[in-house]
Amino acid sequence: MLIRAVEVTDAEALSQLRRDTFSYSVVSPAAMRHAITVHTPAEQRLALLAEVDGVPVAWGSAGLNTWTSEPGQAQLSLHVHPRYRRQGIATALHERLDNHLKDIGALRVRTFATPDGLVFGEQLGYERSRELHYSGVDLRVLPEEPPTPEGIVLETMDNLDPQQVFVADQTASLDEPGDSPLDSLDYDDWFEEFWNSPALDKSLCVAALAGDEVVSFSAMEVAGDRAWSAMTGTIPQYRGRGLAKLVKSVALRRCAEAGIVSAFTSNDDANGPMLAINSWFGYQRIETQTSLLRAL
Incomplete structure (x- = not known):
């Protein structure tokens, strides 16, 4: 496994990764390129990609929430292709992202977990807050x-x-x-x-x-x-x-x-x-x- 910074050329692969991970995903390669390249510097965002044998299998990003007045609020997103879960990929990505948030002075981090990821999140020290429903x-x-x-x-x-x-x-x-x-x-x-x-x-x-x-x-x-x-x-x-x-x-x-x-x-x-x-x-x-x- 290789973890590296996300590049613009990863947009198409990441768009497909989201579709493979979330059946309700609506993110085109063009939209993903935009998401990779356009964000405010104040966010201090870090985006990482995990590859196995050169194939992108997981994505993670973390940065400060600049759309709220509450100081030190941060957000973290992480998802792994279903075929590559429970192999330590999410743990490795989270460690890198968590250290980044501490380095930039974040005070509290929010992430979202599917039902399959709840136990993993709680093992990392997260506490449940709200529920978000996806529908089509x-x-x-x-x-x-x-x-x-x-x-x-x-x-x-x-x-x-x-x-x-x-x-x-x-x-x-x-x-x-x-x-x-x-x-x-x-x-x-x-x-x-x-x-x-x-x-x-x-x-x-x-x-x-x-x-x-x-x-x-x-x-x-x-x-x-x-x-x-x-x-x-x-x-x-x-x-x-x-x-x-x-x-x-x-x-x-x-x-x-x-x-x-x-x-x-x-x-x-x-x-x-x-x-x-x-x-x-x-x-x-x-x-x-x-x-x-x-x-x-």
């Missing part, structure tokens, strides 16, 4: 589109100024359930990492506007015949009017018209309103992951 829906069978309320205009994101969407995303994310608040989004970082991502198909992303203000939106990332709901949010003043269901309904229908067959998403277990909306669409749960926390 067949876009060839969708419920009828809800009506558009009076005073609301629907528009695709390719016709909007990114600043309009950023303000809505920033506002809607403030009370999103999680282990740390998403209360420190930086526009330049958001623009490069999210808005400029090749995964985001802005012609399939739908926003609801009241005048010039984006009050609800549904963002879709695409890879082949799959779509990922990257974020559906409504600003607090316009909640309870069915706007999230509306914009997501229109976005999913646009995806279906573009030849996309399946759509996937994830939701925190505490996000009851969004879970109810996805249930209405017909999303079926695929897997539950648990967020794990450990003080450093």
